[in-house]
Amino acid sequence: MQNTDIEIIVIEDEADILELLEYHLGKEGYAVTGFLSSENVEQFLEEENPALMIVDRNLPGLEGSEFVAKMREVGYEIPVIFLTAKDKEKDLEEGFVSGGDDYMTKPFNTKELLLRVEALLKRSGVRLSDKLKYRDLALDMQKRELFIDDKRIELTNLEFKLLHTFVKNPHQPLDRDFLRDEVWGDDSINFHDKTINVAMNRLKKKLDPEAVKEYFAPVWGVGYKLL
Incomplete structure (x- = not known):
């Protein structure tokens, strides 16, 4: 944290x-x-x-x-x-x-x-930590960039916010309403039932193209959690 x-x-x-x-x-x-x-x-x-x-x-x-x-x-x-x-x-x-x-x-x-x-x-001059690490994920909060094993992974602003929300709440099932409010916020007017599924699938493919690392797990009837 x-x-x-x-x-x-x-x-x-x-x-x-x-x-x-x-x-x-x-x-x-x-x-x-x-x-x-x-x-x-x-x-x-x-x-x-x-x-x-x-x-x-x-x-x-x-x-x-x-x-x-x-x-x-x-x-x-x-x-x-x-x-x-x-x-x-x-x-x-x-x-x-x-x-x-x-x-x-x-x-x-x-x-x-x-x-x-x-x-x-x-x-007041207090530096907030601008680096956040989880497993092999390294988030640079200032530049809003993600690195996996020192390799930069291109994420959209929304994908970065989505990943950041999970990293702040590891191992916890995050429901769709929570994710909508945290990530989409005021833009949730354009939000549909499948919006989170689509965004999660895109994020998973970018983080783990070979689908071998299992960063996320669906939680039936709730949403997703970061493993």
């Missing part, structure tokens, strides 16, 4: 939202530590060096922006994204004044949050 040396702290008092964030960030390859309040975070910061914090404003005890302001006073400069149901102008201003770097209001779009995390990490 990529990014595992990049640690992110999530402070969120709603357990289901915390779990959701831990799952999606973990799926992107980040190391994630979750807290239901700010109570033990300062002690954690003394021992660890996280690259970013995602902080809910409405926390029990010390409110999120107060906690961040306190961290800033002590000297911590970790980038912070606030999550909050407070979306009035004065609330936004308060968040930035207390030391926040970005802001998302609830309910939030998970994909957008992941993009903001990536953008904030880049701005």
Whole structure:
């Protein structure tokens, strides 16, 4: 997995939202530590060096922006994204004044949050891993190129996204709806039942023309998984 040396702290008092964030960030390859309040975070910061914090404003005890302001006073400069149901102008201003770097209001779009995390990490100088390896597949995320045993394999942008989605989720059956949303996204208007089958067959032929390596297996009634 990529990014595992990049640690992110999530402070969120709603357990289901915390779990959701831990799952999606973990799926992107980040190391994630979750807290239901700010109570033990300062002690954690003394021992660890996280690259970013995602902080809910409405926390029990010390409110999120107060906690961040306190961290800033002590000297911590970790980038912070606030999550909050407070979306009035004065609330936004308060968040930035207390030391926040970005802001998302609830309910939030998970994909957008992941993009903001990536953008904030880049701005703060944290290098995201741009090479991803699985078996003999080597994906260059920056150039969006695939190499198998140092030989470059020509993939379309869509095929690269499809392969990347499987490499991020190895050995897991990925259903068609998930693949459609992850890979085709907004283009799924032109999506048909056989679209995934056609794309998978093309990808398999490019990766394994002799059909001897068995990268993928169909999962009956669900979709496919990367072996």
